[in-house]
Amino acid sequence: MENILQVKNITMVYPTGVIANKDVSMDVKPNSIHAIVGENGAGKSTLMNVIFGKIHPQEGEVLYKGEKVSFKNPNYAIKAGIGMVHQHLMLAPDLTVAENMILGIEPRKGKIFLDTVNALEITREVSKKYGLDVPVDKKIKDLPIGVRQRVEILKALFRNAELLILDEPTAVLTPQETEILFETLIKLKESGKTILFISHKLSEVKRLADTVTVMRDTKVITTKDASELTEEGIAHLMVGRDINSGRIAEPEKPGKVRLSVDNLSYIDGENIQILKDINFDVRAGEILGIAGVEGNGQSELISILTGLMTPSSGIVSVDGNNIVGLSPRQIRELKVSHIPEDRMENGVADSASLEENFIVDRYYKPEFSKRGKINWKYIKEYSNSLIDKFDILTQSSKTAAGSLSGGNIQKVVVARELSSNPELIIAAQPTRGVDIGSEELIHDLLKDARDEGKAIFLISADLDEILKLSTRIIVIYDGHITKQFTDCSNIRGMDLGPYMLGVKKEEGASGKIHS
Amino acid sequence: MEKFILKYFTLIRTLIAILVGMIISVVLIYLISEMPAYSIKQFFLGPLLSKGRFANVIENASPMIFCGVAIAIAFQAKQFNVGAEGALFLSAAVGTAFAVSTNMPTVLHIIMVLVVAGATGAIWGFIPGILKAKWGASELVASLMMNYIAYFGGLYLINSHFRDKDAGFLVSLRLPETAWLPQFVPGTRLHLGILLAVIFAFLGYYFLYRTTLGYEIRTTGNNQKFAKFGGMNIIKVVVLAQVLSGMIAGIGGMTEVMGIHRRFNWQMTPGYGWDGVIVAIIGRNHPLLIIFAALFLSYLRVGGQILNLMADVPSELVLVIQSIIIILITAEAFLSTWKNKITIKEAEKVEVANESIAQ
Numbered sequence: 001m002e003n004i005l006q007v008k009n010i011t012m013v014y015p016t017g018v019i020a021n022k023d024v025s026m027d028v029k030p031n032s033i034h035a036i037v038g039e040n041g042a043g044k045s046t047l048m049n050v051i052f053g054k055i056h057p058q059e060g061e062v063l064y065k066g067e068k069v070s071f072k073n074p075n076y077a078i079k080a081g082i083g084m085v086h087q088h089l090m091l092a093p094d095l096t097v098a099e100n101m102i103l104g105i106e107p108r109k110g111k112i113f114l115d116t117v118n119a120l121e122i123t124r125e126v127s128k129k130y131g132l133d134v135p136v137d138k139k140i141k142d143l144p145i146g147v148r149q150r151v152e153i154l155k156a157l158f159r160n161a162e163l164l165i166l167d168e169p170t171a172v173l174t175p176q177e178t179e180i181l182f183e184t185l186i187k188l189k190e191s192g193k194t195i196l197f198i199s200h201k202l203s204e205v206k207r208l209a210d211t212v213t214v215m216r217d218t219k220v221i222t223t224k225d226a227s228e229l230t231e232e233g234i235a236h237l238m239v240g241r242d243i244n245s246g247r248i249a250e251p252e253k254p255g256k257v258r259l260s261v262d263n264l265s266y267i268d269g270e271n272i273q274i275l276k277d278i279n280f281d282v283r284a285g286e287i288l289g290i291a292g293v294e295g296n297g298q299s300e301l302i303s304i305l306t307g308l309m310t311p312s313s314g315i316v317s318v319d320g321n322n323i324v325g326l327s328p329r330q331i332r333e334l335k336v337s338h339i340p341e342d343r344m345e346n347g348v349a350d351s352a353s354l355e356e357n358f359i360v361d362r363y364y365k366p367e368f369s370k371r372g373k374i375n376w377k378y379i380k381e382y383s384n385s386l387i388d389k390f391d392i393l394t395q396s397s398k399t400a401a402g403s404l405s406g407g408n409i410q411k412v413v414v415a416r417e418l419s420s421n422p423e424l425i426i427a428a429q430p431t432r433g434v435d436i437g438s439e440e441l442i443h444d445l446l447k448d449a450r451d452e453g454k455a456i457f458l459i460s461a462d463l464d465e466i467l468k469l470s471t472r473i474i475v476i477y478d479g480h481i482t483k484q485f486t487d488c489s490n491i492r493g494m495d496l497g498p499y500m501l502g503v504k505k506e507e508g509a510s511g512k513i514h515s
Numbered sequence: 516m517e518k519f520i521l522k523y524f525t526l527i528r529t530l531i532a533i534l535v536g537m538i539i540s541v542v543l544i545y546l547i548s549e550m551p552a553y554s555i556k557q558f559f560l561g562p563l564l565s566k567g568r569f570a571n572v573i574e575n576a577s578p579m580i581f582c583g584v585a586i587a588i589a590f591q592a593k594q595f596n597v598g599a600e601g602a603l604f605l606s607a608a609v610g611t612a613f614a615v616s617t618n619m620p621t622v623l624h625i626i627m628v629l630v631v632a633g634a635t636g637a638i639w640g641f642i643p644g645i646l647k648a649k650w651g652a653s654e655l656v657a658s659l660m661m662n663y664i665a666y667f668g669g670l671y672l673i674n675s676h677f678r679d680k681d682a683g684f685l686v687s688l689r690l691p692e693t694a695w696l697p698q699f700v701p702g703t704r705l706h707l708g709i710l711l712a713v714i715f716a717f718l719g720y721y722f723l724y725r726t727t728l729g730y731e732i733r734t735t736g737n738n739q740k741f742a743k744f745g746g747m748n749i750i751k752v753v754v755l756a757q758v759l760s761g762m763i764a765g766i767g768g769m770t771e772v773m774g775i776h777r778r779f780n781w782q783m784t785p786g787y788g789w790d791g792v793i794v795a796i797i798g799r800n801h802p803l804l805i806i807f808a809a810l811f812l813s814y815l816r817v818g819g820q821i822l823n824l825m826a827d828v829p830s831e832l833v834l835v836i837q838s839i840i841i842i843l844i845t846a847e848a849f850l851s852t853w854k855n856k857i858t859i860k861e862a863e864k865v866e867v868a869n870e871s872i873a874q
Contacts (some may be wrong), residue, residue, distance in 0.1 A: 350737075
């Protein structure tokens with residue numbers, strides 16, 4: 001058997017009219033690690049979903065172990081020996097590791113009752129067989145994300161997966177956790193499995209993969225042995241041109257403190273302390289980056305800073321005004337703007353037009369409406385000027401926001417938030433899920449805003465983004481700040497990792513300016 | 516052609532749904548009727564062939580337009596307030612009570628009665644609105660339950676305090692002539708309320724699409740989190756939408772009393788609030804389209820009555836047809852494969868065009 005998996009001339013068009021794969025072909029050799037790289041929107045995830053039977057292409061075929069297959073749904077793919085580990089893990093958080101492992105194929109006592117002891121035993125066996133350590137009796141929700149991912153891999157192996165698909169497995173991991181994952185994957189390869197993994201981090205691909213398939217703009221550009229490619233070469237193939245990934249130029253001396261957070265704590269409805277005594281400042285003309293694994297209190301912090309949530313205690317002041325208890329509009333009136341972390345949830349109304357999306361924070365101002373009557377004529381011109389300036393690809397200003405691509409929707413959000421003439425910008429995941437071109441544009445815009453003297457608070461799960469943009473970096477773990485880096489010109493992801501995991505902690509760390 | 520289809524897809528789909536509903540009704544009539552050709556003619560053409568019947572279509576559409584616009588404003592804010600029926604019934608009862616117990620010159624009297632009815636409806640909308648906004652109580656359940664309160668409360672008010680004891684049946688006292696809405700076409704019951712309904716539809720359109728409050732309502736309906744993120748006061752918007760909804764339904768109910776029988780003669784709820792839900796759905800919550808949706812539904816209803824009267828087909832058939840059409844319109848997947856094929860074709864064309872530009 002030459003290839004375990006062959007994909008031939010797949011074309012996939014979504015019902016929305018978006019072409020996601022165009023005439024895609026690829027061969028995967030058994031017992032290898034095969035990486036698929038490409039920008040967001042290049043069609044990687046679509047291809048994986050086609051293989052896994054989640055969606056069905058208009059044209060082309062998939063051959064698994066030399067036979068033509070067309071899985072009706074993922075259950076058939078799993079039965080055939082294909083496992084998939086999703087970026088957003090599919091585990092039941094309230095069940096234990098063992099219970100998650102046996103979900104759907106439970107061992108039973110007398111055909112009715114769940115055999116818990118046996119379930120634990122089975123899980124231990126599988127765990128031992130593949131050398132993947134997991135705490136079998138702990139609940140999923142109590143485990144760090146890296147361990148959860150290991151459970152999901154184990155779950156696929158337990159279902160006799162021979163081909164394992166991992167969708168951007170490292171996106172949610174710290175550098176240290178990534179290391180452990182890689183060791184795991186290499187071990188699995190040695191035990192005869194085939195691994196197909198999606199990534200857009202080139203260093204990982206170069207280190208791990210035997211074969212690399214590069215996708216760009218819905219097509220496969222090339223499939224080559226990893227040894228024949230350099231990181232720069234892959235990047236060039238991915239984007240079609242050279243890109244600048246280096247750190248942005250350092251700012252001039254930052255100005256006065258614009259945002260000041262003191263002793264901020266937040267306890268949620270279930271009496272869990274999410275934020276613990278947070279202190280930091282953001283000055284005009286600087287970008288303060290906050291690094292941390294997602295789910296360590298960042299979302300709550302953003303909600304508090306923008307008036308969507310009230311803290312349990314502490315002070316948040318913008319230019320000396322305490323904003324705790326103010327409404328989102330009152331905070332925006334203090335020249336604060338907010339790029340939300342989830343654009344579809346908070347950033348846009350997807351069935352509303354771009355015009356309607358651009359004015360959500362300013363429709364009541366005199367340029368946009370008089371005595372309660374909206375001036376759509378002006379708003380149309382205004383929207384077109386934003387569409388031009390921020391290079392948004394759309395048919396017209398009347399197009400529904402939801403019909404744009406992810407990158408363009410994000411540009412709509414960024415355009416709105418940067419055009420409100422803010423002094424303080426809360427930028428959460430500003431480039432999540434956007435293509436490299438848009439990412440570069442948004443980074444440049446943030447840099448320009450910084451150089452114009454705006455204060456920027458950057459929250460991002462993408463360490464490279466934090467390292468590229470931040471003037472200073474603070475690290476958050478489990479709701480408190482574990483470290484501040486004031487000189488960011490020479491630090492690397494590895495330096496942040498231990499603080500992100502809570503392994504190391506600097507006593508009394510804060511993001512305050514020490515002068 | 517493809518572009519045209521995509522642009523007007525929902526409209527085309529609605530028309531096709533109506534057509535399919537009609538074809539099914541023709542088949543049903545053939546199965547039921549001894550004289551199918553005559554029945555079909557009566558059903559489809561009957562409402563249009565005499566002045567009186569045509570007037571019936573328009574006159575029936577009036578409360579449907581009021582309730583449709585009322586429901587649409589709530590639906591645009593994603594508030595499933597189905598209290599139009601209760602607001603209409605209670606407002607008409609309270610308005611009647613006010614009209615028969617006051618004495619004013621005619622135009623002022625008409626206006627004051629409509630104000631009282633509108634205020635009653637507004638309060639009736641405010642209650643589920645504030646329950647929802649403050650405590651998250653489902654407006655669907657609240658407004659549904661309040662329909663019963665409105666029904667029995669309205670009946671109590673009329674039957675116990677404003678009943679015309681000289682009339683041979685349960686009706687209210689006759690309204691003083693100063694509170695009558697004039698009927699303007701001799702030989703029909705077409706009255707000023709119909710013009711008011713159309714005016715309210717235009718006002719509703721202007722309000723929803725041209726004013727900041729309307730923008731707030733639509734944005735909140737589109738994505739409530741986004742509206743809050745942008746700085747809107749969600750509580751205000753949610754309550755406002757339901758208050759306006761109740762108010763319009765209330766005025767609609769009162770114009771029926773003032774324009775047609777000139778007394779409150781409902782012992783059962785008339786069902787216009789539910790017709791309002793139907794026309795709001797057919798009209799996609801757009802006040803101007805609702806005018807046409809109401810005329811269409813009214814046309815079906817009158818056709819059904821004629822069928823019942825003149826031929827051997829029960830008028831319940833109309834309910835069957837109506838249900839089929841609504842199910843087809845609301846079924847998102849209906850004709851979606853067709854749409855997909857066109858979308859894909861279009862997308863590929865664009866792709867080819869882009870490639871030729873690139874080369």
